[in-house]
């Protein structure tokens with residue numbers, strides 16, 4: 182119990198001071214590890230899309246629609262700056 186390893190990974194280290202994974206800017210502590218709320222939002226939407234892309238409901242096969250072309254994704258909007 183006393184020999185519990187410290188939970189200090191590279192993720193925590195990057196939290197202190199790192200670069201925004203979205204735009205590469207200096208991360209702000211308030212929005213760590215991102216530099217702004219916008220970048221955090223972009224990452225969130227990106228994460229959500231990835232989560233939805235994972236077929237974890239093998240029971241219901243309603244055939245989702247793939248390749249949605251049209252409105253620009255938050256990622257594209259962020260890269261445009």
Ligand SMILES: [Zn+2]
Nearest residue numbers: 201204216220
């Ligand atoms: Zn950023």
